[in-house]
Amino acid sequence: MKNKLIIGAKSVTAAEKAGSKNGCRAKKSAGLYTSAKSKFAFAVLYLFCFALPIHALAPYRIKGEVSAGSDTAFYEYGCVALTFYNASKRTVRKFSVVVFLSGNDEIISFSNENPIVFECDENVAPRTAVRREFGLDDYISEMQDEACQIDFLYVSKIEYDDGGVWEDPYGVHAM
Structure with a gap:
């Protein structure tokens, strides 16, 4: 039983390194990161153009x-x-x-x-x-x-x- 807990702990640690919290492997996507950057850029542009009148x-x-x-x-x-x-x-x-x-x-x-x-x-x-x-x-x-x-x-x-x-x-x- 002791061995099973250690193996489980190692697999959770590997899963955390891969970026998953539930033990499944997940690939990091560059598309989500780019999308977040573009949303931030749009928000800043909106703020300067419309929310802060010249x-x-x-x-x-x-x-x-x-x-x-x-x-x-x-x-x-x-x-x-x-x-x-x-x-x-x-x-x-x-x-x-x-x-x-x-x-x-x-x-x-x-x-x-x-x-x-x-x-x-x-x-x-x-x-x-x-x-x-x-x-x-x-x-x-x-x-x-x-x-x-x-x-x-x-x-x-x-x-x-x-x-x-x-x-x-x-x-x-x-x-």
Whole structure:
């Protein structure tokens, strides 16, 4: 009886070395390992693309709308009204906004200036918003019957009070 227990113990030890807990031989599969790696890679990709929005990394939030018509004190054809929110912990000294406009038929009469760049020289405290209107009279040669709309809007450069500069020349953080 003593011999049987020793033989049984040796076979269990051999089975454990082979990777099986129930005494049956099991072949390690490279397919399962590759599948686990690809699932992990997919989870990381999903996290960076969808769960962590890229605008959360930008030091600002911006919203804009186009107003058509005339306000003789400010503009003749229309204006772009922008709301800029400073999401950083530093005071903004100056920022530049890039706006692409289009009409319903995707064509609008500009003086070869698409995109339009507006600069705002105003101090914006951390975690506060500022609203500014920029006239389009210098960019529109004639106003169309249908209203134009904002296609693409982003902040291309932010200058801070402490001398720091944040730039996004290609609109990666566009809203």
